[in-house]
Amino acid sequence: MVFSLDAKSGVPFYRQIIEQVKFAVARGDLKPGDQLPTVRQLAVDISINPNTVIRAYRELELEGLLETQQGSGTYVSEKQPEIDAVERQRMLDQIVTELLARASGYGFTLDDVLDGVRQRKEESS
Amino acid sequence: MVFSLDAKSGVPFYRQIIEQVKFAVARGDLKPGDQLPTVRQLAVDISINPNTVIRAYRELELEGLLETQQGSGTYVSEKQPEIDAVERQRMLDQIVTELLARASGYGFTLDDVLDGVRQRKEESS
Amino acid sequence: MVFSLDAKSGVPFYRQIIEQVKFAVARGDLKPGDQLPTVRQLAVDISINPNTVIRAYRELELEGLLETQQGSGTYVSEKQPEIDAVERQRMLDQIVTELLARASGYGFTLDDVLDGVRQRKEESS
Amino acid sequence: MVFSLDAKSGVPFYRQIIEQVKFAVARGDLKPGDQLPTVRQLAVDISINPNTVIRAYRELELEGLLETQQGSGTYVSEKQPEIDAVERQRMLDQIVTELLARASGYGFTLDDVLDGVRQRKEESS
DNA sequence: GTGGTCTAGACCACC
DNA sequence: GTGGTCTAGACCACG
Known part of the structure; x- marks a missing residue:
């Protein structure tokens, strides 16, 4: 690695x-x-x-x-810790919230970010 | 405000x-x-x-x-600083990169993130 | 005025x-x-x-x-205060010193400033 | 330093x-x-x-x-920020303007200032 | 009234 | 050890 x-x-x-x-x-x-x-x-x-x-x-x-x-x-670890599904979702929410807040500070809309992520998907596929 | x-x-x-x-x-x-x-x-x-x-x-x-x-x-300010289009794109790239990096650290896929952001869009509309 | x-x-x-x-x-x-x-x-x-x-x-x-x-x-005032010649010179020195210091902070040389002043002179003549 | x-x-x-x-x-x-x-x-x-x-x-x-x-x-920083040439000129103009404004407030002419700066040059050489 | 500078000192995060 | 954030409070400059 x-x-x-x-x-x-x-x-x-x-x-x-x-x-x-x-x-x-x-x-x-x-x-x-x-x-x-x-x-x-x-x-x-x-x-x-x-x-x-x-x-x-x-x-x-x-x-x-x-x-x-x-x-x-x-x-x-042999036994990977299972993350509670609720906890997991909250994690993602938190990450998305913070990054969207930062993006909006630069005038980006939610759609701008969405496009940015979509573009990454295409690049990686 | x-x-x-x-x-x-x-x-x-x-x-x-x-x-x-x-x-x-x-x-x-x-x-x-x-x-x-x-x-x-x-x-x-x-x-x-x-x-x-x-x-x-x-x-x-x-x-x-x-x-x-x-x-x-x-x-x-009366004259808001103009952000160079290239600079702006780089900024968005950086934000998206961090978003994906943080999310992937918790095992989320690119699609998971995409869904998460889409969900926000629906909530806000 | x-x-x-x-x-x-x-x-x-x-x-x-x-x-x-x-x-x-x-x-x-x-x-x-x-x-x-x-x-x-x-x-x-x-x-x-x-x-x-x-x-x-x-x-x-x-x-x-x-x-x-x-x-x-x-x-x-009818009687304009006479400024001592020495005092006067010190005044100019101080002004020049401060502005040269500021100019050098932006990478300008003494000659750059000199040229800048000369240019003003031509413009005003 | x-x-x-x-x-x-x-x-x-x-x-x-x-x-x-x-x-x-x-x-x-x-x-x-x-x-x-x-x-x-x-x-x-x-x-x-x-x-x-x-x-x-x-x-x-x-x-x-x-x-x-x-x-x-x-x-x-390894990469020193490049100052736009136009921006740089504007900066010098601003400095010269202030220099002349302050000097003229004490009755100095443009030539007086020119001499003052020239003198510095000789001193430093 | 407005913002600006500086100090002293606590507590935190990172390497 | 390094820099970063925040508080409390004094004092200054400007309008």
């Missing part, structure tokens, strides 16, 4: 790592039992402070997505 | 004010020449420190959206 | 008035004994607060450039 | 810092990628409140001159 960070995005590094891991798991690129890069290795690979990697892994572990085996490494 | 802050959102107060002003201008609720609430008045209204309001107004002034006349008040 | 204010310049109104009066006297447009517009008249003419006019006139009176005769009006 | 403040000038501290940074970048004393003094360090060095330094750095960041990396420090 390949990680990449964007320092200019304003999104903190540890969040970018978290999202990339979640994305990889959601896509199936990372399967239960798969090992993740070691903290030190990943830190070197993407040129960041090991503490930042630790923080990302720890949060993912707290969520139940990862498991660390002392001395062995960090792995994708 | 009505302002409201959400202390739990994690979004800094001054950013919330900035976005609400931008939104109001984009919607036409605030027109060029209109006076904004005075710093002290708004501070009292939404129960925050005047310095925080000043900061929000100041950033909007630096962007060219507002103008302040010492001793008189703060107004919406 | 015609006054005009530029609200966008950032220079406070009372300073703009002061400089315009000084300029008019320096040019000879206003001679010793000449009456200036009354405070109220000028305030109406240029659409500002009378207090602002009062402030400008008062500072000019303190410098000895104007004299107010209660109930009669404000006049250019 | 050495900073120095003049409390008597009437120019706000944060503006003085901004102009000194711009000047240093324009001169090449600060190059893209260079780190600036930390907020706290600079605050101690020039004996002002850290908030004032933050404010200066922040405005420079909004202009695109600096970039801050949370937890790491503040750096000169």
